Amino acid sequence: MTAKKMTRLGVIGAGGIAELALTSLVKALDAPLDQVAILVPERSTKRAEALLERCGPALTRSAAIHSDIAALLADRPDTVAECAGHIAVRDHGAAILEAGCHLIVISIGALADDGLRTKLEAAAKSSGGRLVLPAGAVGGIDALAAAKFSGLEEVIYTGRKPPKAWKGTPAEKLLTLDTLTDAAIFFEGSAREAAQTYPFNANVAATLAIAGIGLDATKVRLVADPGVTRNVHEFSVRSGCGDFEVKLEGRPSASNPKTSQLAGYSMARELINRVSAVAI
Incomplete structure (x- = not known):
């Protein structure tokens, strides 16, 4: 057919x-x-x-x-x-x-x-x-979703973006984004919390969670880093069929720095x- x-x-x-x-x-x-x-x-x-x-x-x-x-x-x-x-x-x-x-x-x-x-x-x-x-905006979803069948033990995601990409989000109340000189972790929690608190920046965390171990078990760190010019997505996986890490440095959209091309x-x-x- x-x-x-x-x-x-x-x-x-x-x-x-x-x-x-x-x-x-x-x-x-x-x-x-x-x-x-x-x-x-x-x-x-x-x-x-x-x-x-x-x-x-x-x-x-x-x-x-x-x-x-x-x-x-x-x-x-x-x-x-x-x-x-x-x-x-x-x-x-x-x-x-x-x-x-x-x-x-x-x-x-x-x-x-x-x-x-x-x-x-x-x-x-x-x-x-x-x-x-x-x-x-993330890769490796095929490997994560396949590894799920073997049993996932841990999934940790770190989202690292330039300070300006976090403007207009609750990060503004936690950090002085315009004068930040060092990388700062401003959020650590579950993928569910990240997606709900930073909805325009944490779609990746939700994608990983839904494909993998779930919204409450997926661990998330969000970082404002003046040392990067791109949106950096990193995640590590421990599973029954093997362990792996994925890192992508995405170029932000010209029309919206919160969005990856x-x-x-x-x-x-x-x-x-x-x-x-x-x-x-």
């Missing part, structure tokens, strides 16, 4: 992640999609229009921009890519899955809320839709796998 390829795509958001995903996708298409519909607040309509214009007719035969989730779903997308943050997952995730769409969530930290995660899983099971969680390309990879004859 031939796997059905994605032909009608919905996208929530028109920021840096959406741009990287769509501009990468258009390069991989053999033919335009039947439709791409973007859901944004009315104030972001022009930004969405500009994004579609940059992608051009090679992306899609038909394009639409909506500010209402019902209008997006009326366009019958088979896949919806969330590129807008935790609030979008909370507000729209269940409706998308209940409509039978596949939902790709990049803001995985939202699923630290057990009630929301359970609601989305139930919606997917009842409708035949699928909740898809790409790796985002790799998150956008991770979404691109997921979309490209859905239109390609070979998925990897």
